[in-house]
Amino acid sequence: MSEPPAVPDPREMRVSNADREHVAQVLNDAMAEGRLTVEELEERLDKVYAAKVFRDLEPLVRDLPVGGQAPQLPVPAAASPAPVASARIGGRGTSSAAVAVMSGAVRKGMWTVPPTFTSFAFWGGVQIDLTDARFEDPETTIQAYALMGGVEIFVPDDIVVQVNGVGFMGAFDNKVENQSQPRPGAPIVKVNGLAFWGGVEVKRRKRKKEKRQIEE
Known part of the structure:
Protein backbone atom coordinates (compact mmCIF):
# COMPACT_ATOMS: atom_id res chain seq x y z
CA MET A 1 0.00 0.00 0.00
CA SER A 2 1.34 3.48 -0.88
CA GLU A 3 2.70 5.75 1.81
CA PRO A 4 0.62 8.87 2.70
CA PRO A 5 1.78 12.10 0.98
CA ALA A 6 4.66 13.94 2.71
CA VAL A 7 3.66 16.73 5.11
CA PRO A 8 4.93 20.09 3.75
CA ASP A 9 7.28 22.36 5.72
CA PRO A 10 5.10 25.11 7.31
CA ARG A 11 7.69 27.72 6.28
CA GLU A 12 7.05 26.83 2.64
CA MET A 13 3.30 27.48 2.88
CA ARG A 14 1.79 30.53 1.18
CA VAL A 15 1.14 33.68 3.21
CA SER A 16 -2.14 35.60 3.26
CA ASN A 17 -2.75 39.36 3.21
CA ALA A 18 -3.43 39.21 6.95
CA ASP A 19 -0.03 37.58 7.52
CA ARG A 20 1.69 40.35 5.57
CA GLU A 21 -0.17 43.04 7.54
CA HIS A 22 0.88 41.42 10.82
CA VAL A 23 4.57 41.61 9.88
CA ALA A 24 4.15 45.14 8.51
CA GLN A 25 2.78 46.22 11.91
CA VAL A 26 5.81 44.71 13.65
CA LEU A 27 8.08 46.72 11.36
CA ASN A 28 6.15 49.95 11.89
CA ASP A 29 6.34 49.49 15.66
CA ALA A 30 10.08 48.89 15.37
CA MET A 31 10.51 52.12 13.40
CA ALA A 32 8.48 54.03 16.03
CA GLU A 33 10.82 52.66 18.72
CA GLY A 34 13.87 53.84 16.79
CA ARG A 35 15.03 50.35 15.84
CA LEU A 36 14.65 51.04 12.10
CA THR A 37 15.17 54.11 9.99
CA VAL A 38 12.51 55.24 7.57
CA GLU A 39 14.61 53.97 4.67
CA GLU A 40 15.02 50.57 6.32
CA LEU A 41 11.31 50.39 7.00
CA GLU A 42 10.44 51.16 3.39
CA GLU A 43 12.95 48.58 2.14
CA ARG A 44 11.56 45.86 4.40
CA LEU A 45 7.93 46.70 3.69
CA ASP A 46 8.60 46.24 -0.02
CA LYS A 47 9.84 42.74 0.75
CA VAL A 48 6.87 42.04 3.05
CA TYR A 49 4.30 42.78 0.37
CA ALA A 50 6.30 40.79 -2.17
CA ALA A 51 6.54 37.74 0.13
CA LYS A 52 4.94 34.55 -1.11
CA VAL A 53 5.77 32.04 1.64
CA PHE A 54 6.52 32.32 5.37
CA ARG A 55 10.22 31.70 4.75
CA ASP A 56 10.34 35.08 2.97
CA LEU A 57 9.08 36.89 6.09
CA GLU A 58 11.46 35.37 8.65
CA PRO A 59 14.62 37.45 7.92
CA LEU A 60 12.63 40.70 7.95
CA VAL A 61 11.84 40.52 11.69
CA ARG A 62 14.58 38.21 12.97
CA ASP A 63 16.60 41.10 14.49
CA LEU A 64 13.62 42.98 15.93
CA PRO A 65 12.55 42.24 19.54
CA VAL A 66 8.99 43.22 20.37
CA GLY A 67 8.27 44.04 24.00
CA GLY A 68 11.65 42.57 24.95
CA GLN A 69 10.93 39.31 23.14
CA ALA A 70 11.45 38.01 19.64
CA PRO A 71 8.48 38.76 17.34
CA GLN A 72 6.03 35.94 16.71
CA LEU A 73 5.33 35.20 13.08
CA PRO A 74 1.90 33.80 12.25
CA VAL A 75 3.34 30.44 11.18
CA PRO A 76 0.57 27.91 10.40
CA ALA A 77 0.45 24.40 11.79
CA ALA A 78 1.80 21.66 9.55
CA ALA A 79 -0.71 20.43 7.04
CA SER A 80 -2.53 17.28 8.12
CA PRO A 81 -2.33 14.12 6.02
CA ALA A 82 -5.31 13.27 3.85
CA PRO A 83 -8.27 12.02 5.93
CA VAL A 84 -8.49 8.28 6.34
CA ALA A 85 -11.16 6.72 4.17
CA SER A 86 -12.82 4.87 7.06
CA ALA A 87 -16.47 5.26 6.05
CA ARG A 88 -16.49 1.70 4.70
CA ILE A 89 -14.80 0.08 7.70
CA GLY A 90 -16.61 -1.03 10.85
CA GLY A 91 -19.40 -3.27 12.05
CA ARG A 92 -19.87 -6.99 12.38
CA GLY A 93 -19.84 -9.31 9.37
CA THR A 94 -23.33 -10.25 8.21
CA SER A 95 -22.36 -13.25 6.07
CA SER A 96 -19.23 -15.41 6.06
Whole structure:
Protein backbone atom coordinates (compact mmCIF):
# COMPACT_ATOMS: atom_id res chain seq x y z
CA MET A 1 0.00 0.00 0.00
CA SER A 2 1.34 3.48 -0.88
CA GLU A 3 2.70 5.75 1.81
CA PRO A 4 0.62 8.87 2.70
CA PRO A 5 1.78 12.10 0.98
CA ALA A 6 4.66 13.94 2.71
CA VAL A 7 3.66 16.73 5.11
CA PRO A 8 4.93 20.09 3.75
CA ASP A 9 7.28 22.36 5.72
CA PRO A 10 5.10 25.11 7.31
CA ARG A 11 7.69 27.72 6.28
CA GLU A 12 7.05 26.83 2.64
CA MET A 13 3.30 27.48 2.88
CA ARG A 14 1.79 30.53 1.18
CA VAL A 15 1.14 33.68 3.21
CA SER A 16 -2.14 35.60 3.26
CA ASN A 17 -2.75 39.36 3.21
CA ALA A 18 -3.43 39.21 6.95
CA ASP A 19 -0.03 37.58 7.52
CA ARG A 20 1.69 40.35 5.57
CA GLU A 21 -0.17 43.04 7.54
CA HIS A 22 0.88 41.42 10.82
CA VAL A 23 4.57 41.61 9.88
CA ALA A 24 4.15 45.14 8.51
CA GLN A 25 2.78 46.22 11.91
CA VAL A 26 5.81 44.71 13.65
CA LEU A 27 8.08 46.72 11.36
CA ASN A 28 6.15 49.95 11.89
CA ASP A 29 6.34 49.49 15.66
CA ALA A 30 10.08 48.89 15.37
CA MET A 31 10.51 52.12 13.40
CA ALA A 32 8.48 54.03 16.03
CA GLU A 33 10.82 52.66 18.72
CA GLY A 34 13.87 53.84 16.79
CA ARG A 35 15.03 50.35 15.84
CA LEU A 36 14.65 51.04 12.10
CA THR A 37 15.17 54.11 9.99
CA VAL A 38 12.51 55.24 7.57
CA GLU A 39 14.61 53.97 4.67
CA GLU A 40 15.02 50.57 6.32
CA LEU A 41 11.31 50.39 7.00
CA GLU A 42 10.44 51.16 3.39
CA GLU A 43 12.95 48.58 2.14
CA ARG A 44 11.56 45.86 4.40
CA LEU A 45 7.93 46.70 3.69
CA ASP A 46 8.60 46.24 -0.02
CA LYS A 47 9.84 42.74 0.75
CA VAL A 48 6.87 42.04 3.05
CA TYR A 49 4.30 42.78 0.37
CA ALA A 50 6.30 40.79 -2.17
CA ALA A 51 6.54 37.74 0.13
CA LYS A 52 4.94 34.55 -1.11
CA VAL A 53 5.77 32.04 1.64
CA PHE A 54 6.52 32.32 5.37
CA ARG A 55 10.22 31.70 4.75
CA ASP A 56 10.34 35.08 2.97
CA LEU A 57 9.08 36.89 6.09
CA GLU A 58 11.46 35.37 8.65
CA PRO A 59 14.62 37.45 7.92
CA LEU A 60 12.63 40.70 7.95
CA VAL A 61 11.84 40.52 11.69
CA ARG A 62 14.58 38.21 12.97
CA ASP A 63 16.60 41.10 14.49
CA LEU A 64 13.62 42.98 15.93
CA PRO A 65 12.55 42.24 19.54
CA VAL A 66 8.99 43.22 20.37
CA GLY A 67 8.27 44.04 24.00
CA GLY A 68 11.65 42.57 24.95
CA GLN A 69 10.93 39.31 23.14
CA ALA A 70 11.45 38.01 19.64
CA PRO A 71 8.48 38.76 17.34
CA GLN A 72 6.03 35.94 16.71
CA LEU A 73 5.33 35.20 13.08
CA PRO A 74 1.90 33.80 12.25
CA VAL A 75 3.34 30.44 11.18
CA PRO A 76 0.57 27.91 10.40
CA ALA A 77 0.45 24.40 11.79
CA ALA A 78 1.80 21.66 9.55
CA ALA A 79 -0.71 20.43 7.04
CA SER A 80 -2.53 17.28 8.12
CA PRO A 81 -2.33 14.12 6.02
CA ALA A 82 -5.31 13.27 3.85
CA PRO A 83 -8.27 12.02 5.93
CA VAL A 84 -8.49 8.28 6.34
CA ALA A 85 -11.16 6.72 4.17
CA SER A 86 -12.82 4.87 7.06
CA ALA A 87 -16.47 5.26 6.05
CA ARG A 88 -16.49 1.70 4.70
CA ILE A 89 -14.80 0.08 7.70
CA GLY A 90 -16.61 -1.03 10.85
CA GLY A 91 -19.40 -3.27 12.05
CA ARG A 92 -19.87 -6.99 12.38
CA GLY A 93 -19.84 -9.31 9.37
CA THR A 94 -23.33 -10.25 8.21
CA SER A 95 -22.36 -13.25 6.07
CA SER A 96 -19.23 -15.41 6.06
CA ALA A 97 -19.86 -17.64 3.03
CA ALA A 98 -21.72 -18.08 -0.25
CA VAL A 99 -22.19 -21.65 -1.51
CA ALA A 100 -23.77 -22.68 -4.81
CA VAL A 101 -24.09 -26.41 -5.58
CA MET A 102 -26.00 -26.87 -8.83
CA SER A 103 -27.63 -23.55 -7.99
CA GLY A 104 -26.80 -19.89 -7.50
CA ALA A 105 -25.85 -17.65 -4.58
CA VAL A 106 -25.66 -13.84 -4.44
CA ARG A 107 -24.24 -11.41 -1.89
CA LYS A 108 -24.87 -7.78 -2.81
CA GLY A 109 -26.35 -4.52 -1.62
CA MET A 110 -25.72 -3.13 1.87
CA TRP A 111 -23.87 -5.83 3.77
CA THR A 112 -20.79 -6.17 5.97
CA VAL A 113 -17.95 -8.46 4.91
CA PRO A 114 -16.05 -10.31 7.68
CA PRO A 115 -12.22 -10.53 7.67
CA THR A 116 -12.46 -13.87 5.82
CA PHE A 117 -15.22 -14.71 3.37
CA THR A 118 -15.49 -18.05 1.52
CA SER A 119 -17.27 -18.62 -1.78
CA PHE A 120 -17.75 -22.06 -3.35
CA ALA A 121 -19.40 -22.83 -6.68
CA PHE A 122 -19.92 -26.41 -7.91
CA TRP A 123 -21.98 -26.71 -11.08
CA GLY A 124 -23.41 -23.35 -10.13
CA GLY A 125 -22.63 -19.67 -9.82
CA VAL A 126 -21.76 -17.25 -7.03
CA GLN A 127 -21.92 -13.47 -7.37
CA ILE A 128 -20.23 -11.27 -4.74
CA ASP A 129 -20.87 -7.55 -5.13
CA LEU A 130 -18.81 -5.23 -2.88
CA THR A 131 -20.08 -2.03 -4.48
CA ASP A 132 -22.10 -0.91 -1.44
CA ALA A 133 -20.54 -3.22 1.14
CA ARG A 134 -18.83 -2.36 4.41
CA PHE A 135 -15.87 -4.22 5.90
CA GLU A 136 -15.40 -5.45 9.44
CA ASP A 137 -11.61 -4.97 9.21
CA PRO A 138 -9.36 -2.78 7.02
CA GLU A 139 -8.07 -5.95 5.30
CA THR A 140 -10.34 -8.69 3.96
CA THR A 141 -9.57 -12.05 2.35
CA ILE A 142 -12.03 -13.68 -0.05
CA GLN A 143 -11.43 -17.38 -0.67
CA ALA A 144 -12.99 -18.17 -4.07
CA TYR A 145 -13.34 -21.78 -5.28
CA ALA A 146 -14.97 -22.63 -8.59
CA LEU A 147 -15.28 -26.32 -9.52
CA MET A 148 -17.08 -26.65 -12.83
CA GLY A 149 -18.82 -23.45 -11.82
CA GLY A 150 -18.23 -19.71 -11.68
CA VAL A 151 -17.56 -16.99 -9.11
CA GLU A 152 -17.96 -13.30 -10.01
CA ILE A 153 -16.59 -10.63 -7.68
CA PHE A 154 -17.43 -6.97 -8.28
CA VAL A 155 -15.38 -4.26 -6.54
CA PRO A 156 -15.78 -0.44 -6.61
CA ASP A 157 -13.02 2.04 -7.41
CA ASP A 158 -12.31 3.02 -3.79
CA ILE A 159 -11.07 -0.45 -2.78
CA VAL A 160 -7.55 -1.82 -3.23
CA VAL A 161 -7.64 -5.35 -4.68
CA GLN A 162 -4.94 -8.02 -4.70
CA VAL A 163 -5.68 -11.20 -6.72
CA ASN A 164 -3.55 -14.29 -6.15
CA GLY A 165 -5.80 -17.18 -7.19
CA VAL A 166 -4.85 -20.13 -9.40
CA GLY A 167 -6.62 -21.48 -12.46
CA PHE A 168 -6.20 -25.19 -13.32
CA MET A 169 -7.98 -26.13 -16.52
CA GLY A 170 -9.97 -23.04 -15.70
CA ALA A 171 -9.49 -19.29 -15.38
CA PHE A 172 -8.75 -17.05 -12.40
CA ASP A 173 -9.26 -13.74 -14.18
CA ASN A 174 -8.24 -10.39 -12.69
CA LYS A 175 -9.71 -7.44 -14.62
CA VAL A 176 -8.99 -4.90 -11.89
CA GLU A 177 -6.42 -2.13 -12.24
CA ASN A 178 -5.62 -0.51 -8.91
CA GLN A 179 -4.96 3.19 -8.53
CA SER A 180 -1.26 4.09 -8.63
CA GLN A 181 -1.70 6.01 -5.36
CA PRO A 182 -4.75 4.67 -3.52
CA ARG A 183 -6.36 6.85 -0.89
CA PRO A 184 -4.76 6.31 2.56
CA GLY A 185 -6.97 4.03 4.65
CA ALA A 186 -8.78 2.46 1.70
CA PRO A 187 -10.01 -1.10 2.41
CA ILE A 188 -7.80 -3.87 1.06
CA VAL A 189 -9.42 -6.97 -0.42
CA LYS A 190 -7.29 -10.04 -1.17
CA VAL A 191 -8.81 -12.65 -3.47
CA ASN A 192 -7.30 -16.14 -3.25
CA GLY A 193 -8.53 -19.58 -4.29
CA LEU A 194 -8.77 -22.03 -7.16
CA ALA A 195 -10.66 -22.35 -10.42
CA PHE A 196 -10.83 -25.99 -11.63
CA TRP A 197 -12.81 -26.53 -14.83
CA GLY A 198 -14.49 -23.30 -13.93
CA GLY A 199 -13.85 -19.59 -13.59
CA VAL A 200 -13.30 -16.85 -11.03
CA GLU A 201 -13.55 -13.29 -12.33
CA VAL A 202 -12.73 -10.10 -10.43
CA LYS A 203 -13.83 -6.83 -12.04
CA ARG A 204 -14.68 -3.21 -11.30
CA ARG A 205 -18.14 -1.76 -10.85
CA LYS A 206 -18.82 1.90 -10.18
CA ARG A 207 -20.94 2.85 -7.19
CA LYS A 208 -24.40 4.30 -7.87
CA LYS A 209 -23.36 7.71 -6.55
CA GLU A 210 -20.41 7.81 -8.96
CA LYS A 211 -22.65 6.79 -11.86
CA ARG A 212 -25.05 9.65 -11.12
CA GLN A 213 -22.18 12.15 -11.01
CA ILE A 214 -20.93 10.95 -14.42
CA GLU A 215 -24.41 11.16 -15.95
CA GLU A 216 -24.90 14.71 -14.61
